[in-house]
Amino acid sequence: MTESFWIETLGCPKNEVDSDKLVGTMLADGLVPAESPELADVVVVNTCAFVEQARQESIDTILGLDSVRAPGARLVVTGCMAERYGEELSEALPEIDSVAGFGVPVTLGSTRGSKTSSFDLLNLPRPKSSSPWAYVKVAEGCDRACGFCAIPTFRGKQRSRSVDDILAEVDALEAREIVLVAQDLAAYGRDQGVGERSIVPLMNAVSQRVDRVRLLYLYPSDLTDELIDTICGSGVPYFDLSLQHVSSSLLRGMKRWGDGDRFAKRIDAIREREPAAAFRSNFIVGYPGETEEDHDQLLDFVESVGLDWCGFFPFSREEGTFAAGLENQVPENLVAERLAELTALQDQITAAKRDEMIGSVVEVLVDSPGIGRTWREAPEIDGIVMVAPELEQGSFATVTIVNALGPDLVADGAAPVEDADS
Secondary structure, eight states: OOOEEEEEEOSSHHHHHHHHHHHHHHHHTTOEEOSSGGGOSEEEEEEOOSSHHHHHHHHHHHHHHHHHSOTTOEEEEEEHHHHHHTHHHHHHOTTOSEEOTTOOOTTOGGGTTOSBOOOOOTTOOOOOOSSSEEEEEOEESOOOOOTTOOHHHHHOSOEEOOHHHHHHHHHHHTOSEEEEEOTTGGGTTGGGTSOTTTHHHHHHHHHTTSSEEEEOOBOGGGOOHHHHHHHHTTTOOEEEEEEEOOOHHHHHHTTOOOOHHHHHHHHHHHHHHOTTOEEEEEEEESOTTOOHHHHHHHHHHHHHHOOSEEEEEEOOOOTTSGGGGOSOOOOHHHHHHHHHHHHHHHHHHHHHHHHTTTTOEEEEEEEETTEEEOTTSOTTTSOOEEOOTTSOTTOEEEEEEEEEETTEEEETTOOOGGGTTO
């Protein structure tokens, strides 16, 4: 009898790629997708362990799926929590049948007598994309030692894929937009001894195969003029910069490069090349030792630079990191106040930038009926463009923006706002 599977994915785009590769491997091994977790013979949870909130969500999801799985179905946990905690996780949650590193042996036969196993997902094939866009992971691991980040302790050193493997995956996905991702994307190829800017020829090669190429997670210290010119010339001048803060003293404490002035000058230089460029970044709030002056610097930066998209995250004390042993922890209530202040400010900035687009004519990629994106919006993390429901999924369409609703835009012919979610 053919077994069926269900995969629940948590965390970042890199995890989504891993889940796609699990799907491809399971399909090749003769398993079939289940219509729901309740009907699956194998229920897989691809977990995230980046911060405490993500770990709690992973645990809640594991327990929730355990409560609905069918009698005799196997519950398998993979992803970052599985790799980071291994036996500790299986002992803490006896509901789990198998803890499986960064992969799941497809037949799962080897896991029934053992609680842990693992294999490498990085170069496994994956099925054709079910949407007009797809993430492609170009490397695994990270060589940096950021004070707050535990990823290198369980994902290991950077391991870049070959260009041929990446391009073969791009071809197989048959997507119109490819989003390249990695823990340290601009460092792609450095571990292979092919230079620090091999992301540029890779991006150019992918650009020859698809309509849009987007880069996520760029360290500002690696944002060279060559890379900037390549992104600006790609037709998707979208810059996702991992800044984390703007206080020079706090960034040194994070073991990071830069400060607010350097970041602002680099952003200004990009806007001189391409005035329409869109920017996204993320910032940690409440890193040990963050003062009111540091917070004010960040507020001033956010207001003056005017990024299109921004995420703010509370500091999480991660075991095994430099920051875990730092004193001068910021009280949780103060962190919450600072988060709220920054979020409110950025929401106003984003809404104002979206209002400026009313009346403009833009090209959208139709992700699904009634939903599209211009090059200014990365999938899943930025706003959307509501479009006419009859536009074909996977097509490009030229539309006029007639309204803005916070981060989202409304194009001519879109369904009435009250019906947009139906």
